[in-house]
């Protein structure tokens with residue numbers, strides 16, 4: 007086993023040195039990053055790209071992700087270092103050292119083995135933000151099983167479809183989690199998802215006791231604490247092939263059905279740990295790191311679980327929402343734990359801007375040194391506020407662009423090495439090659455005045471790249487690699503400015519971002535038309551001051567199904583609730599507009615651009631390609647008589 011590791015030397019190279027190294031020998035650079043991990047069997051081949059876009063990274067090496075996040079730190083004498091500083095929403099706290107986290111993970115791994123889970127089996131995880139969630143993830147990875155974490159805010163229906171797509175054998179859940187002062191039921195949603203044998207692959211449900219909510223426990227249901235109490239304490243982690251599947255994470259694309267993005271072990275862990283230590287300038291053994299993302303999203307996977315733990319940092323985990331019991335909460339936590347690196351989403355910053363700086367100003371935030379932003383473009387005003395009010399004009403801000411598919415940060419400033427710019431994510435990280443191309447795939451012309459807007463591509467394979475869509479290799483090739491042959495097409499628009507820095511311009515497809523959460527308009531439309539009142543639906547992401555985008559739906563109703571003819575307000579209410587139930591509260595439309603027709607081209611394609619104009623209160627753009635141009639007039643007239651927030 008190789009043994010190269012020392013946290014304090016992790017970022018001893020300057021950014022320029024890293025960049026030079028990556029430019030002169032890209033694969034050698036990535037091999038060096040991978041060597042910062044501990045391999046059960048060292049790799050000799052860095053990349054096999056003989057069958058693009060199916061990459062194999064560090065193919066002949068063997069590695070265990072859980073070992074890298076836990077055992078090696080304990081073996082290096084860091085066992086007593088706090089790994090997790092947990093703060094529950096009701097105010098309960100708990101600290102786990104690396105030794106304690108390892109001890110629990112070993113027991114959980116044995117408990118999974120006792121339940122018949124083996125390498126390659128899929129395990130769904132539907133949990134609140136509590137330490138057991140990280141333990142569950144690390145235990146699944148430790149035995150070579152594949153986790154599929156489903157965000158706790160998704161509905162039972164969404165959970166069911168994800169379980170069935172991955173054919174999961176086990177669900178790990180909790181009785182509930184605390185959110186906004188209430189126990190949010192999770193086990194109940196699992197029961198609902200599994201009822202009438204609708205997930206036949208599931209053999210057991212493991213239930214963590216968190217809220218002490220009464221739950222129905224049937225034969226297949228087992229309490230986590232009972233299973234761990236019975237489990238053997240020792241578990242030796244074995245190495246798995248570098249390309250062994252680590253996890254599936256479902257994300258929204260342009261079609262109605264979420265895609266199971268597949269990440270594998272060695273390359274993913276290399277990308278997550280390298281970017282975590284580089285982008286956040288991790289050099290001090292005294293850093294206290296806090297990423298506010300839920301583990302149900304990719305940011306939680308890479309920058310709550312794998313990146314930080316592989317790098318052996320101390321991190322804060324907070325269960326609840328930023329406003330519970332009031333808007334002081336986050337800033338109290340930063341003050342209390344002396345957080346030095348803080349990573350959150352622009353939507354949160356905008357919410358606090360609206361609430362006012364007093365809630366921040368009342369706290370000593372002098373421990374902060376690096377502030378990160380992720381999930382959507384950060385507007386310059388929010389950037390400035392973050393810098394001034396939260397960072398005391400002292401902290402570096404890293405605006406990090408990446409995706410579920412990229413596995414780790416691709417574009418971001420690197421602290422202390424460049425002049426940051428409010429609103430621009432600036433440069434690809436050392437080792438990453440990106441480009442901006444026009445409609446035809448030619449690079450946009452980048453002059454002293456910058457460039458036109460184009461499509462963002464990633465031009466060379468990178469270690470934490472997705473390795474496929476679960477069960478659908480063709481969709482993987484088609485979605486990401488066919489628009490601009492040989493390049494990964496990200497789905498985002500971008501342009502260069504006069505200094506050659508990159509500005510992200512948002513999605514160019516039907517993916518929308520609501521409070522940083524990724525949703526697809528097609529997915530919400532499918533949910534709407536499943537309701538018997540709805541004949542047709544069109545959904546757009548309308549600009550929103552706080553959440554960046556908000557869901558606005560236009561529906562045509564089936565008059566014959568309406569029965570007692572409820573009024574439009576009632577219809578709006580029912581359909582908004584319906585979408586929450588089908589997908590989750592995050593997808594709930596801000597507004598439902600009942601219309602008699604939708605604007606379509608002569609070939610029958612809905613012109614969402616025009617609906618977006620209406621939803622954002624702008625004069626409607628060019629309607630000449632519509633089959634019937636009067637449609638927009640009637641929709642516009644309608645708008646002024648209906649709102650249902």
Ligand code: WTA
Pocket residue numbers: 257303304305379380381382383384405406407408409410411431496497498510511512513519522523524
């Ligand atoms: C958007 C989240 C601008 C982008 C990590 C991308 C951003 C999508 C930024 C992926 C940023 C993420 N600036 N846009 N710093 N970060 N995005 O898969 O549109 O939930 O394609 O991953 O979020 O969303 P996902």
